[in-house]
Amino acid sequence: MKITAIGVNAAFSTGVYAAALPVEKAAQAITHLLQEQNTSQLDVDAVSAYLQQQSELYYLPKWQSNFLIEFDMLNKRGTRPYRLLVDIGGDARHALKALQLSSTHIDGVYISHPHNDHIGGMEYMALTTLFNPFYTPAKKQWLGEQFIADKLFLEQKIWTVPPGSCKPDLFVHKKVLEPLKRAVGPGMDTVQGVPDVTIETYFDLHLVGKQEDGTTSSHLFEDGNDSWKMTPIFAMHVISSSEEMPSYGINLEHSSGYNVLMPTDTQHMIPKQLEAHYHRANRIYMDCETSPYPSGVHPHISNLINDMAADIQKKCLLYHYDTYPDVPNGMFYGILHAGDAHIYPDES
Numbered sequence: 336m337k338i339t340a341i342g343v344n345a346a347f348s349t350g351v352y353a354a355a356l357p358v359e360k361a362a363q364a365i366t367h368l369l370q371e372q373n374t375s376q377l378d379v380d381a382v383s384a385y386l387q388q389q390s391e392l393y394y395l396p397k398w399q400s401n402f403l404i405e406f407d408m409l410n411k412r413g414t415r416p417y418r419l420l421v422d423i424g425g426d427a428r429h430a431l432k433a434l435q436l437s438s439t440h441i442d443g444v445y446i447s448h449p450h451n452d453h454i455g456g457m458e459y460m461a462l463t464t465l466f467n468p469f470y471t472p473a474k475k476q477w478l479g480e481q482f483i484a485d486k487l488f489l490e491q492k493i494w495t496v497p498p499g500s501c502k503p504d505l506f507v508h509k510k511v512l513e514p515l516k517r518a519v520g521p522g523m524d525t526v527q528g529v530p531d532v533t534i535e536t537y538f539d540l541h542l543v544g545k546q547e548d549g550t551t552s553s554h555l556f557e558d559g560n561d562s563w564k565m566t567p568i569f570a571m572h573v574i575s576s577s578e579e580m581p582s583y584g585i586n587l588e589h590s591s592g593y594n595v596l597m598p599t600d601t602q603h604m605i606p607k608q609l610e611a612h613y614h615r616a617n618r619i620y621m622d623c624e625t626s627p628y629p630s631g632v633h634p635h636i637s638n639l640i641n642d643m644a645a646d647i648q649k650k651c652l653l654y655h656y657d658t659y660p661d662v663p664n665g666m667f668y669g670i671l672h673a674g675d676a677h678i679y680p681d682e683s
Contacts, residue, residue, distance in 0.1 A: 336558050336587070337405040337416075338595070338620075339676040341430040342398030343654040345624065345633075346452035350397045354390040364389045398673055399424035399452040400622070400655040402597065403434070404587075408557035410442045411471045411500065417556065419443045419506075421585065421597060425455025433674065438463040439470065443504030444538070445565070447599035448572060448582040449514045457515075458522040461537035464503055465526070473500035487529045487536070496535045505538035506554060508567050508583040512542065543567050544583065561590045568612055570601035573632045586612060593617050593680040600655070602632060613647050618668070618681060622655035636660040639667075652677075 356364065368377060368385050401424050405416040418441050420427065431437055438460050447453055464470045468478050477498060478486055487497075507515060516534055526532050534540065543552050544567040553566040565585050572582035584598035596616035598609075613619060622633050629635040633655065639648070640662060653660055654671040662670070669675075 336407075336556075336563055336589075336595075336679045337676055338679065339403045339405070339434065340400070340654060340671045340673060341403050341420075341434065342400050342424070342426055343656070343671045343673050343675075344397040344400060345626070345655050345657050346399060346424075346450065348397040348399070348657050350395045353393050353395055354387060355393040356386060356390050360389070361386060396426070396429065398426040398430040398433075399455075401427050401430065401453070401456075402620070403431075403436075406556045406563065407559040411473075411503070413472060417442045419445060419504075419556075420460075421445050422447055422453040422599065423456035423460055424452040426452075427456035428459050430673065438503075439467060441503060443506060445506040445585060446511055446515055447584060448511055448580060449518045450600070453599070454515060454518060457519045460503060461519075461523050461534075462525065465497075465537050471501055473498065474502075477501050484526050484529055487526060496533070499539035502537060502539055504541055505534070506541045506543050506565070508544040509542050509546075510544075510581065511583060512540075558589075563590075564588045568596070568598060568609070570598045570609060572600045572602065586616070587679075589680050591680060595679055596620070598622070600633060602634065613650075616650060618652065618677075618679065619647065619650045620671075621651040621653055623653040623660055625656040625658050625660045636662065 364386060365377070365382065368382065402421040404419045404421060406419070407415055408417045409415060410417040418436075420441055420443070423444050423446075428437070441460065444457070444460060466483055467474075468483070469475055474497070519534070523534065523537060524532050526536065541554060543554055543565070546552050551566065553564045556563045556565065565587055567583040568586050570582050570584055571579060573580040582598070582600040584596070584601065587595040587597070594616045595618045596612055597620045600622055621639065623639055624630060624633045624635045636656070639651070639653070648666050649668055651667045652669050652671050653662075653667055659670060
């Protein structure tokens, strides 16, 4: 299993604009200046002024903290790997592009809770896969030569929703599903003339976590000759309008017993019962505020440094910050940058 941080920053982090030139254009500009001044040497100030004049405005992004998990198993297109997004914020399409990926390459999405930096890309994922007739070979075969809206509308008595093989998987806890539907419903109710468009029109829905009969539903992903069991983990995130808003992180357990814990957005190890998951985990992806004004809904870097047990600190990969945290050497396993990837089980 490979986990890539496609973004590492907090919900409202913004990048910076900078004057820059592509290497090729900069070389052309300097060559032109040499020819214009008929010399082999140039004054530094003259070069700087000329390049500034020729420069373009570039944006250096800080993408929101979402993750891509790749399993060595057949995906929806019959190739490998199977790609699962853990949350899909509004920046996700840009962050994926940095990895030369798009919605076409994503097989499933897990949603932890309904904040914009975790669900803002749902409409992108839903609409671009629904209207892509080649999303999977099964989608192409099911559609034939028909347009998707015609297929859904003209054959609605038979095909109320596209088959699961024609659309991405959606893994979500039942307590997250209803607020998720309310949040994304207006934007996704967009298939012209088709009645009864629902989230199941776009996604093959898999409810994970505690079920009506009291059992806890996990999902098993193959990974080569091994497997990973994904189980939702409750964590308190926000007390919203006197009601709790949990964030359901995930625990990924390898067939060997190795555990990767991704709590997603959580207040610092609340409730206390969660500590058992932290102690049991081999690797922890830990959200971490670095803003000068703590929000109270994420662990601040000061909490993680001063209050977290040393054995847990050494398991943690930190992310979800405005600026990179300043931490003592060797205290944490690492600080994530966008594009960082790790292979598990970790044998180090």
